Every structure is written in C-alpha cells, then in structure tokens.
Amino acid sequence: MQTASNETQGTASGGRALVVDAVTHRYGSSTAVENINLDIRAGELVALLGPSGCGKTTLLRIIAGFIRQTEGRIILGDEVVDDLGPNRRRIGIVFQNYALFPHLSIAENVAYGPAAQGIGKAEREAETKRLLELVKLGHLADRLPRQLSGGQQQRVALARALAIKPRILLLDEPFAALDKNLRLDMQIEIKRLQRLSGITTVMVTHDQEEALSMADRVAVLSQGRLEQFAAPTQIYDRPDSLFVNTFVGTANQLSGQVLASDGDMATIRLDAGAELRARSPGGVLASGQRCTVCLRPEHLEMTDDPAGFAAVVEMGLPLGATVVHEVRGADGAGIKVSEPRRAGTALRATGTPVRVRPLSPDLATAYPA
Amino acid sequence: MRRDWEAFSFHLAIGVIAVLALILLVAPTAIVLIVSFTSGFSLRFPPPGYSLRWYVALWDAWQLHFAAMNSLKVAAWATFLSVVLGTLAGLGISRSSRLSAKLMDGLFMSPLILPALAFGLSSLMFFSALGLPVSPLTLIIGHTVVCVPYVVRNTVAALSQLDPTLLECSASLGAGKVYTFRRITLPLIRPGILAGGFIAFMSSFDNVPVSLFLRDAATDMLPIRMWQDLEGKLDVTIAALSGVLIVFTIALIMVMERFTGLSRRLA
Ligand SMILES: Nc1ncnc2c1ncn2[C@@H]1O[C@H](COP(=O)(O)OP(=O)(O)OP(=O)(O)O)[C@@H](O)[C@H]1O
C-alpha cells in the first residue's frame, strides 16, 4: 500500500519526502523547539506526540512556513524550502478548527486552492467533484460550512487540502474537536484516505492512543526536544527515555542501583530486593549508579520463582479480559501487575505474599535516576 | 409570594423606565410627522386639521432642493473618501501591534472626541494659511475628516473578528496576499465597512458645525438651510422635509440591516 498515486507528485515512492534538519526555534529568549531531526519517508504517516506546550504546533507551523525557524533547515523532497512562503510550498494543511471559509460554499472551498493557482474552471470543477466524492460529500457541494456537522466539516477541510495535490499533508490535532465515536470513524477514514492516496502525512496529537494506532512512526517530543522517533511498537516496547516510557502507556517505576553494566544491558539490584537484568538504552549506566527501572504492568507476572522480588497483594481489579493486581514491594513501592484473566479463577486475596518478575529481561528498562 | 412580588415590582420598574425612554425617543419624531400633515399655518400640536399641502409646498421649494442636492453630493464624496481611506487605515492599524499603530488609531479617532466647532474653525484657519479659499473641496475634506473615524472603527472591529487561521489557510492553499485579500479578507469585512460607510454618510448629511466654517456662500447645505428657514418664519415646509428625511433614513436603515446586520455592529 505504499504506492504513490498522482496525489504525491514530486515525492518518489519510498524516497524522502520531508527532512527536518537540526531545527531550533526560539520565541524571544524562550526555546520552543530544540535541535529536532526528522527524516520522513514518502507515503509515511508520522505522528508528533507530546504533552501540551512541548512544541508540536510550533514545529508544524515551521514546516508549513508560517514561522521561520531560528536555526536549521526544512527540506521537501530535494528542495530546501526555508525561503519559500507558505503559499509556495504546496503543503496541504487541515487546521484544528478546520478554518473553512465561511462565506464560500463547500465546492468553492475545495476549489479555492486550484483557483488561486489559476487552474482552469473545467479542470477545477472536475477535481472538486472527484474529491467531494472521495470524502463522500458530493451531495452537499452547495451548502455553506456552517450547515455541516463537525465530521463533515473536517472531511471538507481534508478535500480542500488535497485539492492542491500537496507534496505533504499536515494535520493539527485533527480529532480534538470531535466527540468520541465520531473520532474513531474519522481516524479510520483519514487513515483510509492516506493509504489510498499514499500521501506523506504529519499529524500533531497529544493523544497517545491516536498516535500509536494511526501512525507508521511516532515522534515523541518533550519540552521542545525529540525524545524518540520510531515505530509505535518500538516506542511502546523499547522506549529510549524515562519520559517516553512513562508518557506512552503506563509504567511502574522502581528505584535501584546498577551492579554491573555491559553495553546496553545492565544488572540492577532493586531497592525492593531481588536482582534483575534490564535494558539500558544507549548504555549510559555505570555500575554503582542509582537508577530507575520501568516495568509495564502487562510485562510483569506473579510467580513462586524466588528470583522475583517479594511483594504483598493489596487489591485485585478484574477488568474484563485482564486482571490488575496492585501489590506493594518490600520498600513500600506500589506496583501494578496486569495479567490475562482466565474465566473462573479467583482474584488473589489481599495480604497474599507473592513473587513478581518481568516476563523477559529486555522488557525491563533502566534509566539514570 | 414575597419573591414573586419582588420580581414583579422589579419588572414593573424596568418596564416603566423602558416605556419612558421609548416615549422620549419616539415622541418627537412622531410629533414632527403628525405636524407635517397639518392643514394650518403653524407648527402647533395637535394640528387643527390634516392635509398634504406642506408636502406639495415642499415639492416647489427649490432652495431646499438645491441645499439637499449639495448635502447629498458632499455626503457621497465624503463617504466615498472615508470608505477608501478608512478601510486602508483600518487594515494598517489592525495588522500592526506597534505603538505607532496605536497612536495612529488614536489620531484617526480624535475627530469624534474633539468639539466639531473647534475643528471647523481650526481647519478654516489651516486652509486660509495654505491660501485655499473655502469651496466645495474644503467642505468635502472637512466632512471626510469627521466621517473617517466611523469607517476606521468598523473596519478594525470587523478585522479583529476575522480568524487569522483563515488567512494562513488561504496562503497554504497557494494564494498570494492580493488574492487572499480579494477573496477572503474583503468579503468577510465588507459588512463592517458598509456599516461604517452608512454611519459616515448619515453624519456627513446632517453635519452643521464643519459646514458652517468650510462652505462657501454658494454652497447651501441642507441642515443649515433648514435651521435658517425655521428661525425666520417657523416654516411648516421644514416639518414636511423632516418627515421625508425620517422615512428616507428608516428605509436606508432597513436596507443596511438586511445586508450588514447594522444593529449588531453598533451594539
Ligand atoms: N507566539 C508565541 N510566542 C511566544 N511563545 C510561544 C508562542 N507560541 C508558542 N509559544 C511557546 O512555545 C512553546 C511550544 O508551544 P506550542 O504551541 O508549539 O506547543 P504545543 O505542543 O502545540 O502545545 P499544545 O498541545 O498545548 O497545543 C510553549 O511553551 C509556548 O508557550
């Protein structure tokens, strides 16, 4: 499904569509975005994920050309576009509030880009018709934007952005204004259209589920810095930093001390007792150093194995397909353990002593404390 | 019970005040309209009988026609210049957040606050210092200065309601600045500009103080003519003329309301 159709002229399939090269942006003296490097392949859907204020919108606006970065370059295809204004970059944008032109009909909105570029009336109308069919709004061509629902408005905004045959598509918080059911529909719809047209897409979101479910790769930002840029499974299973590990999904944080460090694995003595092997991204841990070990609830199991660390069950919560036990370690740390629930098995009673261990060593990750 | 009574007396008080205000606003207009249909020779209210004679007299009052034409011409020119200059000024002021823009804003607004008589006198002195005799031109310039604030104010207000992402969106779709202005900015602020132009027209049409100083002897202006006629002989024709003006204004307001939502803009 990575074939580029006529939508993505100028970006060879599989080649680079967009490079963000060492981009830094400062508003006055405060740094909003710092030394970001992204290399985005043609046809990819990339999500920029991060908490509020981390610089997602700033980065998107730099790519679009609305603000000029303080340092670094933006490269579209093979072309450095830093000196091109937003109207000459041929980038399609769907704004968070859709920004449909209120005085123009749906068809006129979609035809706006081609009209601005001086494309003839007949060709413009045919293209508008095709795009409105594509987003299933052909029957509403003559309405005004305010006569449409939120989801319909978003589809118009998408069709309008696609009408300029953009080199890439940018989406700013595309689903934030939609209610929950509609959001899922639109996520599927946009993913479908993106696959169908093969257009390279960058999407801003602060919703990790949305990022993980829709994107081919996720760029996690924190305080203007790029924490990790990788496939969703990689982000989830092999996070590079404590921030990514705790921001994406949930993680138990246990403190301990490094006993030995060999390359990107380390042996750690937990304060809760027990030793374990853990991944050490970048191999930055030195022996003797204090560290934080992150373990996802579903990467833990309760066993009789004496190698696990001792804990006492505090509470069990059956959550349909899984059961989550809250246990307390010897050092007083609360830990969540999530296991598949088999029908008929009873919850472990409060006060039951158990041993807890990771399912496999590379699912534990240690970071400098 | 007690609460009901309080609510009732509150609403009663508000109602009474509202009715009084309405009477104060509407009654004079109504009285002029009624008197203009008098069959007598005086402005006495209530009239002794009714007829259309003063409207017939108005038909033949060439001096008033002449003055009305002058006033209309000056108001049309002043409105045209105010709309062009005021819109440009409004665009400049609202695009910039610099101190100079704020100062300019204040400057454009000052004719609204300065006593118009003082402005009339000072511009008369200014024009004569320049060696320009009073003429229809000086009159139009003077009217434009006092009318331009209405257009500036309405344009700035309309622009501040314009969502800046619409302009960014237009740019991202490949539109240059001029194209964006023509297809997005202008259509969206046009009702505001028209509302400003309408008020400018009305305020030029019944402006007395500036006209007093800046017209030449040959350029008779309607409000001044009306005052002089009333002063001399309490002429009932003026009441008929007032009736015509009132009807004319109401019709114009209704047209503007239809196209620009005038009342919302003035609120
Ligand atoms: N025009 C501006 N002037 C000064 N500082 C700004 C400006 N816009 C953003 N910032 C600052 O830059 C940082 C990044 O802002 P940005 O809007 O990119 O965050 P974001 O990741 O989009 O957040 P959110 O999820 O809340 O939209 C923030 O600290 C913000 O306060």
Ligand SMILES: [Mg+2]
């Ligand atoms: Mg944002």
